[in-house]
Amino acid sequence: MTTAASPNTPAAGPGQMESQAPNDQFEDTKIRIQGLSVGYSDGTESLQDISLDIPANQITVLFGPSGGGKSTLLRTINRLNDLADVVSLEGRVLIDGVDVLDPKLDVIELRRRVGMVFARPVVLPMSIRQNLTYGLELSGEKDPGQFEEAVERSLKASALWEEVYDRLDDPAVSLSGGQQQRLCLARVLALEPDVILLDEPTSGLDPISTGKVESSLQKLKQEYTIVLVPHSVQQAARVADYAAFFLNGQLVEFGMGKELFVHPQDSRTEDYIEGRFG
Amino acid sequence: MDKTLKLGTSSTAKRRVQRLGYGLMTLAALVTVLPIVLIVVHIYSQGLPAISWEFLTAFPSDGMRAGGILPALVGTIWLTIGTAIVSVPLGIGAAVYLAEYAADNRWTRAIRIAIINLAGIPSVVYGLFGLGLFVLFLQFGTSIIAGSLTLAIMTLPVIISTTEEALRAVPNSFRVVSISLGGTQWQTIRRIVLPQALPGMLTGVILGLERAAGETAPILFTVAAFFLPRLPSSIFDSTMALPYHLFVISTQVPGMPVKIQYGTAVVLLSFVLGMNIIATIIRSRARARRQW
Ligand SMILES: Nc1ncnc2c1ncn2[C@@H]1O[C@H](COP(=O)(O)OP(=O)(O)OP(=O)(O)O)[C@@H](O)[C@H]1O
Numbered sequence: 070m071t072t073a074a075s076p077n078t079p080a081a082g083p084g085q086m087e088s089q090a091p092n093d094q095f096e097d098t099k100i101r102i103q104g105l106s107v108g109y110s111d112g113t114e115s116l117q118d119i120s121l122d123i124p125a126n127q128i129t130v131l132f133g134p135s136g137g138g139k140s141t142l143l144r145t146i147n148r149l150n151d152l153a154d155v156v157s158l159e160g161r162v163l164i165d166g167v168d169v170l171d172p173k174l175d176v177i178e179l180r181r182r183v184g185m186v187f188a189r190p191v192v193l194p195m196s197i198r199q200n201l202t203y204g205l206e207l208s209g210e211k212d213p214g215q216f217e218e219a220v221e222r223s224l225k226a227s228a229l230w231e232e233v234y235d236r237l238d239d240p241a242v243s244l245s246g247g248q249q250q251r252l253c254l255a256r257v258l259a260l261e262p263d264v265i266l267l268d269e270p271t272s273g274l275d276p277i278s279t280g281k282v283e284s285s286l287q288k289l290k291q292e293y294t295i296v297l298v299p300h301s302v303q304q305a306a307r308v309a310d311y312a313a314f315f316l317n318g319q320l321v322e323f324g325m326g327k328e329l330f331v332h333p334q335d336s337r338t339e340d341y342i343e344g345r346f347g
Numbered sequence: 348m349d350k351t352l353k354l355g356t357s358s359t360a361k362r363r364v365q366r367l368g369y370g371l372m373t374l375a376a377l378v379t380v381l382p383i384v385l386i387v388v389h390i391y392s393q394g395l396p397a398i399s400w401e402f403l404t405a406f407p408s409d410g411m412r413a414g415g416i417l418p419a420l421v422g423t424i425w426l427t428i429g430t431a432i433v434s435v436p437l438g439i440g441a442a443v444y445l446a447e448y449a450a451d452n453r454w455t456r457a458i459r460i461a462i463i464n465l466a467g468i469p470s471v472v473y474g475l476f477g478l479g480l481f482v483l484f485l486q487f488g489t490s491i492i493a494g495s496l497t498l499a500i501m502t503l504p505v506i507i508s509t510t511e512e513a514l515r516a517v518p519n520s521f522r523v524v525s526i527s528l529g530g531t532q533w534q535t536i537r538r539i540v541l542p543q544a545l546p547g548m549l550t551g552v553i554l555g556l557e558r559a560a561g562e563t564a565p566i567l568f569t570v571a572a573f574f575l576p577r578l579p580s581s582i583f584d585s586t587m588a589l590p591y592h593l594f595v596i597s598t599q600v601p602g603m604p605v606k607i608q609y610g611t612a613v614v615l616l617s618f619v620l621g622m623n624i625i626a627t628i629i630r631s632r633a634r635a636r637r638q639w
């Protein structure tokens with residue numbers, strides 16, 4: 070079902086593709102999903118036997134029609150789905166070889182290493198600065214120098230520094246929607262995670278804010294592994310190094326972005342990309 | 348043209364109906380508020396002349412027909428504090444458990460229904476319960492501790508349900524974000540949920556305590572003394588209290604000066620209204636500052 074990216078297409082990241090073996094074996098696989106099935110209490114089997122390798126330091130997009138299970142997959146990776154009514158969970162999700170679905174795993178540590186940005190920007194009811202230091206404080210960090218460093222570094226990385234450096238103690242709600250969403254991204258970056266999950270992070274933003282977020286992501290992928298659910302096929306095609314097409318809980322097709330959006334292998338992928346769907 | 352004209356006519360008629368509706372609602376509001384205003388104005392106009400420093404700080408004398416209300420005022424303050432010490436931590440703890448931790452199952456639904464029903468039990472029943480449990484069975488005697496515990500049990504349902512409501516009003520997205528940033532459930536509750544819910548919780552606590560301060564029946568058998576020529580010196584002493592004192596001087600003492608009766612009512616009413624005003628101020632301040 071999964072289509073391997075062809076080895077002789079130009080690589081998205083320099084030096085990434087040379088040693089790529091068939092069957093999506095990357096030189097540097099960050100997240101390996103094996104036979105993952107997730108079912109909710111209402112009886113829906115939202116993910117069915119998904120196997121997928123997500124490469125490090127690339128942007129991998131998960132796209133497809135509503136209800137396909139994209140958010141479910143993201144929330145399974147950082148175990149946020151522990152909060153939901155999940156009744157059946159099978160398969161493995163390995164991050165750097167460690168099975169994060171292991172019941173004995175330290176989920177707090179996992180969520181620090183796997184940050185998440187949600188569709189609607191939810192800033193916490195506190196100042197801009199406190200939003201950024203919140204995660205560090207929870208982890209027991211007390212050094213004000215560390216806080217200072219994290220605030221500046223994360224705001225610069227999310228392209229927000231210029232706009233807010235002189236009002237860090239203002240309430241975070243005083244920011245515009247686009248600024249709030251970049252603050253949410255910065256809040257995740259402040260924790261220096263390995264992986265960043267983004268679930269339609271620009272769905273409520275204007276094109277300019279969307280552009281800022283997208284260009285931040287292009288820079289961030291040098292340090293982080295990014296998994297993004299885009300809010301449109303256009304965005305998917307713009308940002309994807311790799312892309313996975315989900316339909317009704319199944320992974321239809323996976324491949325390099327440049328390949329998949331130009332020459333989809335599966336007719337269902339093609340229909341969706343061309344807008345002939347539903 | 349024709350269309351516009353028709354639109355104009357029908358909207359005038361609609362506006363008239365609307366104006367009538369507003370009128371009726373304003374009238375209903377007035378009818379509700381008027382008696383309260385009348386009662387308050389009447390009591391204050393009759394009772395304020397009796398209020399003096401002397402009245403608040405002196406013991407009753409001449410078979411309570413003269414002097415002040417000090418022991419009753421002090422007793423009510425002690426009882427309110429005692430009630431708060433017991434009911435606030437218990438009530439908030441129970442509400443946090445119900446709102447944040449407990450699964451939504453038959454068991455917790457039963458607890459919730461029980462709490463709602465407890466709020467509807469007549470206060471005299473609480474009084475008899477307190478008499479049976481605290482005064483007699485636990486042998487506290489008629490004492491501040493027995494009265495405070497009785498009032499606390501009566502207050503708990505109010506505190507639990509308002510606190511739970513305040514906790515549930517905090518958007519769930521805050522909790523999800525906090526958890527996603529590596530927060531434990533307790534960190535999330537302590538750093539996000541409780542501070543956001545605090546104003547609503549305080550309002551509930553104050554309204555509950557205000558009711559406790561004004562009730563007569565629960566303290567009748569558990570703590571209240573008809574007349575005591577001294578202030579209580581321990582939690583195992585009985586004490587006079589304002590609501591019961593007001594009842595006594597209004598019905599049990601022949602030849603009681605009306606001025607003292609109204610003066611006592613003014614003090615009790617001010618105590619309760621004062622708490623109410625504090626609750627209102629907290630609520631409106633918090634609403635102005637709310638960030639969601
Ligand atoms: N918390 C939940 N409880 C029960 N069912 C859920 C829950 N979350 C998702 N589902 C179900 O799982 C299926 C997949 O949902 P999911 O949110 O993962 O899809 P999605 O691909 O992210 O869709 P969208 O593009 O609309 O965000 C849907 O049928 C949905 O009804």
Ligand SMILES: [Mg+2]
Nearest residue numbers: 139140141268
């Ligand atoms: Mg989704």
